[in-house]
Amino acid sequence: MTQEPDKTDSRPEPNALDAFEELNRASQRGPWFARINQSFQEMLQSSRGSNRRHDVAAESAGKPHVTVDDIAMRRAKNVKAQRMVIPEGVIIEGSLTGGSETEICGRVDGDVIVDGVLFLGPSALVSGNVRATSCKVDGLVEGRMECSEDLDLSRTGRINADALAGRRMTLAGQVFGNVSTSGKLHLVSTGKITGDIRARSIVIEEGAVFNGKCAMRPPVSRAAEGDA
Numbered sequence: 001m002t003q004e005p006d007k008t009d010s011r012p013e014p015n016a017l018d019a020f021e022e023l024n025r026a027s028q029r030g031p032w033f034a035r036i037n038q039s040f041q042e043m044l045q046s047s048r049g050s051n052r053r054h055d056v057a058a059e060s061a062g063k064p065h066v067t068v069d070d071i072a073m074r075r076a077k078n079v080k081a082q083r084m085v086i087p088e089g090v091i092i093e094g095s096l097t098g099g100s101e102t103e104i105c106g107r108v109d110g111d112v113i114v115d116g117v118l119f120l121g122p123s124a125l126v127s128g129n130v131r132a133t134s135c136k137v138d139g140l141v142e143g144r145m146e147c148s149e150d151l152d153l154s155r156t157g158r159i160n161a162d163a164l165a166g167r168r169m170t171l172a173g174q175v176f177g178n179v180s181t182s183g184k185l186h187l188v189s190t191g192k193i194t195g196d197i198r199a200r201s202i203v204i205e206e207g208a209v210f211n212g213k214c215a216m217r218p219p220v221s222r223a224a225e226g227d228a
Contacts, residue, residue, distance in 0.1 A: 082100060083102070084098050084101070084102045085102075086103070086104040086105060086106045086108070087105055087106060088105040088121070090106035091107045091108075091109070092106065092110070093109045094109070094110045095108075095111040095128065096110065096111070096113070097114075098113070098115070098116065098118075099114075101117045101118075102114045102116065102117070102118050102119070103119045103121065104118070104139075105122075105123050105124055105139075106123070106124065106125075107124070107125045108124075108125070108127070109127050109128070110127065111129045111130070111131075111143070112126050112128065112132075113130075114131070114132040114133070115132075115133065116132065117133060117134050118133075118134070118135040118136075119138075120137045120138055120139040120141065120157070121138055122139055122156050123139060124138070124139030125139060125140050125142075126141045126142065126143065127142045128143045129143035129145075129161075130143060130144070130145050130146070131146045132147055133148050134147055134150040134151070134152075135147050135150075135152070137151070137152070137154065137157035137173070138154045139156070139158075140158050140160070141159045141160065142161065143160075143161050144163075144177075145159050145163040148166045149165070149167045150165060150168045151163060151164075151165035151169045151181075152170045153170065153171045153172060153173040154173055155172045155173055155188075157172070157174075158173055158175075158176075159173075159176070159177065161176070162178045162179070162180075163175055163179045163180075164179075164180050164181070165180075165181040166182055166183070167181070167182070167183040168181065168184050169183070169185045169199070171185070171186070171187050171188060171191040172188035172190050172191050173190070173191060173192075174192045174193075175191075175192070175193045175195065176194045177195045178196045178212070179193060179197055180197070180199065181199050181200070182200060183201070184200065184201045185199035185201070185202045186203045187204045187208045187210065188205055189207035189208055190208070191205075191208045192208070193212065195211075196213045196214070196215070197210070197212060197213070197214045197215065198214075198215045198217065199214075199216065201216075202214065202216065
């Protein structure tokens with residue numbers, strides 16, 4: 001009597017060789033994916049770095065390197081001369097020097113030197129000498145007044161020292177000192193001069209007051225006046 005085989009489990013028994021190959025393939029699959037991922041990440045980082053270097057190079061090409069000195073020089077060139085104002089009620093003890101248009105309505109206990117146009121308001125008081133390119137005086141000047149071009153003394157203006165103008169002088173206020181100009185002197189009807197006059201040409205309106213001597217010739221140089 002022949003015994004039939006048990007048919008409850010028809011699956012073949014696993015082969016040891018097949019199992020070994022399957023494990024081998026599984027072990028190789030992991031590092032292979034890892035290597036692919038690593039290569040992809042390296043390519044991505046390299047691409048970002050190259051793009052960044054390209055952007056920096058483009059920025060450097062479009063915007064050259066600028067130092068702090070370059071910025072300071074550019075700012076200095078772009079700065080425009082502004083009007084300097086000394087308001088009423090302000091007192092400056094010492095000399096004042098300006099390189100632009102200057103307006104003084106306060107008090108300066110010292111000399112005033114302006115390389116430009118100077119305006120002295122009605123409330124202005126300067127105790128020292130004044131030197132400017134051109135000047136309009138509505139206030140009081142205690143020292144010597146020198147203008148390389150024009151001097152305009154209004155009705156409220158007063159100069160208690162000598163006055164000198166290189167091109168033109170118009171006096172409607174009071175001058176207690178000698179006046180001289182190499183151009184034209186115009187003494188307005190409200191003007192008053194107590195001192196000598198030196199000018200190339202003189203116009204004196206009716207009503208003006210002049211006490212002194214007059215010389216129709218150009219003024220002498222400053223050095224000669226100092227020696228005299």
